Amino acid sequence: MKSRTGTKRVTMMDVAKAAGCSQATVSVVLNNVTDIKISPELRSRVLDAARSLGYGLASPIRRAGLEDLRGSCIGFVVDQLATTPEAVNAIEGARHASWENDVTILVAQTQGRAEHERKAVARLLQAGAQGIVYMSVFTRRVSLDPALQDLPVPLVLLNCYTGDDRFPSVVPDEVTGGCLATASLIKKGHRRIGTIVGESFMEAAQDRLAGYREALAQAGIPYDGRLVVEGNWTPTSGFEATRKLLALAEPPTAIFCQNDKMAMGCFNAIGEAGLSIPADLSVVGYDDDELARHLRPQLTTLELPHRPMGAWAIEQLAKKPRPGRHRVHKVGCTLIERASTTRRKPE
Structure with a gap:
């Protein structure tokens, strides 16, 4: 879909950025989903952003071409x-x-x-x-x-x-997601950032680690392999990996966990060590699993874009x-900021 000027393809991510919300929220609003509660103010903000960018001209935004599939x-x-x-x-x-x-x-x-x-x-x-x-x-x-x-x-x-x-074909933009997660910690003043990766044979783990390294390079922070510990996506592996990171002579001040389940184990290990989140360590997860909202403090994480991918x-x-020949279409992940990260304490 092009903007009214015809110069740029307007995406759901563009609408989300303009409205200050997630892609999932934009999808809910533009598809007129009534069984998910969205505040009137946020719904209005999304529709205003969509109209101003030229992403549809009415509410709900209608998708051209789907009429051919009717019935x-x-x-x-x-x-x-x-x-x-x-x-x-x-x-x-x-x-x-x-x-x-x-x-x-x-x-x-x-x-x-x-x-x-x-x-x-x-x-x-x-x-x-x-x-x-x-x-x-x-x-x-x-x-x-x-x-x-x-x-x-x-x-x-x-x-x-x-x-x-x-x-x-459509896939999540995992490299950009890993970069975004890490950059969010760098912006808060963290420079010694650990990461707990998933199983290394999986593309998601490889790409999220590549994004982590990209964010460090962009900030001029040297890569330190000691701060990278492999897990297997489970809470137990997140717990054990966090203990290894905390045992370093110079432990990290923040940890990027490549999924929310490992972040849950990370939370437990930090608490067992007598430390608190985010006062002593900031933690970022990935996936925006339901458990992210039930951890205390609630987990800052990346939302996977599977709903907009399904729509695409x-x-x-x-x-x-x-x-x-069809170029693989990549959909960006959205950072969901909650209470598990904060600015680094001055030394």
Whole structure:
């Protein structure tokens, strides 16, 4: 979508920045979702920002092209539904983007098994699906089964991509997310910042660490490998990694945890050491898991953009894309500032 001047593609992130809120809030407002409470003042602010930027001209903002899918259904194929909230959030974003046009989302879970994928796609096509969204819970490059490569309907990849870029695909901008998390601590005066990374074979862990290093480099802070400790996304690994960081001769004054579950373990280790958050250490998480709002103090974290990613996938299907060269579309994460960070104490 272009602005009224026609010079710049206006995105949901642009609206979020202008309104001073998250992308998820913008999605809720612009899709006229009524079962999520948004204050009248914030709703008005989002709509004003959208109008001023040219992102739609009415409330709710209507998505051009979806009328072609009216009364049809779309297949949503995902490897896992129950293990994490990402798939549910993406499906919800897809629903928000399509419900006004009477588009039904049919969901199939395959557990990543090729035979299940083939059967799911065949049955979705039999049910009349006019497009397929293929999602991986973990961000990664995928090798698609031949049954998915030559479909009679458009295919869009969500949270994954192929090596040949044949299909439109969307993933979170994890490098920028890791950079944003780390930069938020640098802006508060922290220069010795530890990070607890996820399993190193995963792209999300690699990219978030790359963002951490990028933020340090931009601030002229030397990278110190002793401040990087590997976890495995669990609270226990966050607890153990934090103990290692606190045992250093020069412990960090802030810790960036690559997910909120490890941040929960980090909180416990800091408390066990007789220290407090954020007076003694600032902590930033990642994911904006529900637990982030239940920790005390509440956790500053990065919100993964799976809802807007789901909406983007539906918009792409409406365009009826053909196989060809498609650049991977990256959606930014939003920093959610809460009470677990503060300015560094002067020495």
